[in-house]
Amino acid sequence: MNPDGFDEADTHCLFSQGRFNYNGVDLNRGFPDAFAGLRKQQELNEEQREAEVRAVMGWLRTETFVLSANLHGGAVVASYPYDNSNRGFDLMGVASITPDDDVFVHLAKVYSYNHASMKQGNLCEDSGPFRDGITNGYHWYPLEGGMQDYNYVWAQCLELTLELSCCKFPHWKELPALWMDNKKALLAYIQQVHLGIKGQVFDGSGTPVQKAVVEVEGRRNMCPFRTNQYGEYYRLLLPGTYTFRVMYPGHEVLTETLSIPYGPDQYSAMKHNFMLQRTTSATFHSPADPSSSCNYTLHPKGGSATTRSTWSGLTVGFGLVTLLQSLIE
Incomplete structure (x- = not known):
């Protein structure tokens, strides 16, 4: 992603050396940041x-990525969001927790415990020590404008x-x-x-709808998770019972409670479609975005030896079908 830097x-x-591109910009500080403020x-x-x-x-807008990872050098650890916070850099050493913290911790441990030695920390x-790797x-340290937070907040893709x-x-x-x-x-x-869980959201006429809000109770994200152009939604969740609220203009708010099993062993998340009913009386209100910059990408569609990696590396994204054949050769 940074050929100039590479x-x-x-060696x-x-x-x-190599962190910056030809224009002298650190690309992993160049993304919109949910905590930086609208101004x-x-x-x-x-x-x-x-x-x-x-x-x-642009790539993130053309593909529905669900899970991704960006690969760095300079330490041996799995790091998860948030990288930034609205609490100020003076609070370095305090975690900045996402609504999906349990999922992120699980994902990080999956990697560290399957790695040859990362879990030692x-x-x-x-750098380190890092408990469980x-x-x-x-x-670890505050980082503004990183891709990891951007993917999660605006692209609905959980990234490590x-x-x-x-x-x-x-x-x-x-x-x-x-x-x-x-x-x-x-x-x-x-x-x-x-x-x-994964599936589609259908309107009152049985047509899949784009940008329907699929919200999990107790996990209100800065930018609500929405369906893609095919009416599809994807929500990475650990096994358990969750209440979903599904909203789309001109339709009743749908609330359903579902029990979700562990899907990776069967290579399939639980599949469930939401069927909406039209309304003629109520007015749809989209959940307020805590950050008014949530619409930022919806429309239009340095460091020393102790700082995190030189960002001249590789990002790997995973949709529901993985085509990384080289990983199994």
Whole structure:
């Protein structure tokens, strides 16, 4: 995602040469940030952002990604959102928790415990220790404008930052061993795309509808999760009983309580369709967005040796069908 930086980077393990693109911008500080405030977001609209950032934002609008990971170097740990907070940088060392914190912790542990050694949590001299080999991003250190938070808040895609090597630029001879350390973890992580529930939302005439709100009680996200252009919704959830509220203009609010099993073992999340009924009296009110910048992408559609990775690496996204054949070869 940062070819300029990769070209510039040397093979030094600790220095962050290569973090910036040709324009001198750290791309993993260049995304809209839910905690930065609307004024700051308006100062830099999408057209003014770096080409690489715009490409990722556009990509996320054309595909319904459900689970993703971006791969970094500079530590060995699985980091999960939020990376930022509205509580101020003076509170570094305090976690910034998402409504789906239990799911994120589960995903991070799936990776760290299937990795050859990540769960030890103390593999690098200049980072950690990390209990169970995982960390909340903000608890580690605050980061504004990162892709991890952007994916979760605006793209409805749960993403982890996977730090895979103490050395930011491992020697090519180390790559086969790194692959073997991570192969099982990557496969186990991809399988977690089948957590929770999936399905479609249909209007009163039986037609799948786009941008219907599918909200889980007790998990009100900054930007409500909505159906895609095919009326599909996907919600990664741990096994349990959840109450769903489904809303769409001109229709009654639908409330259903469902018991969700563990899906990854069967390679399929629970499937459930929501059938809405038209109303002629009530007025639909979309849930208020805590951040008024939620519509930011709906319409239109550095560091020292101790800081997180040189961002000249790879991002892997997983939809409901995974086509990463190289992982099983």
